[in-house]
Amino acid sequence: MDPPELCFKHILGHEKAKHLLLEAAAKNKIGHAYLFRGPDGVGKKRTALALAAYLNCKSPLEKDACCTCGSCRKYNSGSHPDFIHIIPDGAAIKIGQVRELKHQLSFAPLEAAVRVIILEDVHTMKREAANSLLKTLEEPAENNLLILTADQAGEILPTIISRCQIIPFGPLDYKDMARVLMREKGIDNPKALTVAAAAEGSLGRAMLLLEKDLLALRQEVVEHLLLLQNDRPDTIAEVFRLSEKAAALKENIYEFLALLRLWYRDLVLVSAGQPDSSAACQDLMASLPAAIKRWNIAQLNERIGRLDLAEKQLLRNCSRSLVLESLFFDLI
Numbered sequence: 001m002d003p004p005e006l007c008f009k010h011i012l013g014h015e016k017a018k019h020l021l022l023e024a025a026a027k028n029k030i031g032h033a034y035l036f037r038g039p040d041g042v043g044k045k046r047t048a049l050a051l052a053a054y055l056n057c058k059s060p061l062e063k064d065a066c067c068t069c070g071s072c073r074k075y076n077s078g079s080h081p082d083f084i085h086i087i088p089d090g091a092a093i094k095i096g097q098v099r100e101l102k103h104q105l106s107f108a109p110l111e112a113a114v115r116v117i118i119l120e121d122v123h124t125m126k127r128e129a130a131n132s133l134l135k136t137l138e139e140p141a142e143n144n145l146l147i148l149t150a151d152q153a154g155e156i157l158p159t160i161i162s163r164c165q166i167i168p169f170g171p172l173d174y175k176d177m178a179r180v181l182m183r184e185k186g187i188d189n190p191k192a193l194t195v196a197a198a199a200e201g202s203l204g205r206a207m208l209l210l211e212k213d214l215l216a217l218r219q220e221v222v223e224h225l226l227l228l229q230n231d232r233p234d235t236i237a238e239v240f241r242l243s244e245k246a247a248a249l250k251e252n253i254y255e256f257l258a259l260l261r262l263w264y265r266d267l268v269l270v271s272a273g274q275p276d277s278s279a280a281c282q283d284l285m286a287s288l289p290a291a292i293k294r295w296n297i298a299q300l301n302e303r304i305g306r307l308d309l310a311e312k313q314l315l316r317n318c319s320r321s322l323v324l325e326s327l328f329f330d331l332i
């Protein structure tokens with residue numbers, strides 16, 4: 001498959017963000033540091049790349065890069081010599097990475113009119129690394145543009161925020177997303193809408209859900225937990241089987257837990273009188289009546305709290321299988 005063309009016209013949604021950036025470019029008023037803030041997987045990095053391609057395009061169109069000139073081709077293939085892309089080394093962007101960046105920026109760009117530097121997930125930066133970046137953010141060497149991306153919920157030092165122009169990115173429209181999923185993944189409309197809602201408007205998360213078949217596993221877990229009873233002999237074996245299966249998801253386990261949480265949230269809402277059609281998990285409608293009959297709102301909220309606890313235990317590196325076994329027993 002060809003690499004995606006990094007043009008604004010290929011970016012789904014975010015009309016306001018695109019407009020702000022294109023207006024600034026047209027008026028020659030692009031800032032020197034932006035913070036793209038919003039959920040994971042909605043297109044922040046792609047927008048940053050589209051801007052990089054546009055600012056360096058040799059024959060730009062009215063509000064987009066041409067996608068065919070030498071510079072555009074290099075951005076599209078990820079081989080532009082002036083493009084710098086920094087992602088967390090393990091859990092965070094570290095001070096060593098910031099020092100290396102400052103060293104690179106002490107040299108002029110090789111061929112770019114504007115050298116674009118993307119720093120992804122800056123909410124992961126510890127104070128020491130963030131402080132080391134402040135001077136660069138405030139006064140980057142000429143012809144450099146820093147684009148920082150961060151999760152909406154992540155905490156960022158105010159000293160970083162105050163030095164950047166903030167461009168907010170919201171979740172994508174579910175119907176727009178569903179259209180892309182149907183086209184690119186060949187799935188039907190109900191499934192595409194379910195995945196879009198389960199991914200909470202993040203195309204990146206939606207692709208992951210489909211790729212790992214997380215919805216199918218969630219359905220299996222939900223259906224089995226509904227059938228199990230704590231005092232039956234076969235319950236232990238079944239919980240162990242489901243736990244092993246879920247533990248095999250490894251780092252995707254958090255997505256799986258988020259999906260389960262969404263299901264319990266649906267149950268609370270419907271129990272409180274909201275219509276079934278308002279539920280996000282349209283793929284689990286068949287299990288809804290039995291689940292609502294089985295647990296009252298207080299018990300459902302207990303289960304949501306139990307999911308939060310499991311997530312905390314996993315973040316502390318407790319054994320995945322043990323955390324899930326204990327969780328599933330409590331969810332029965």
Ligand SMILES: [Zn+2]
Pocket residue numbers: 056057058059060065066067068069070071072073
């Ligand atoms: Zn071009």
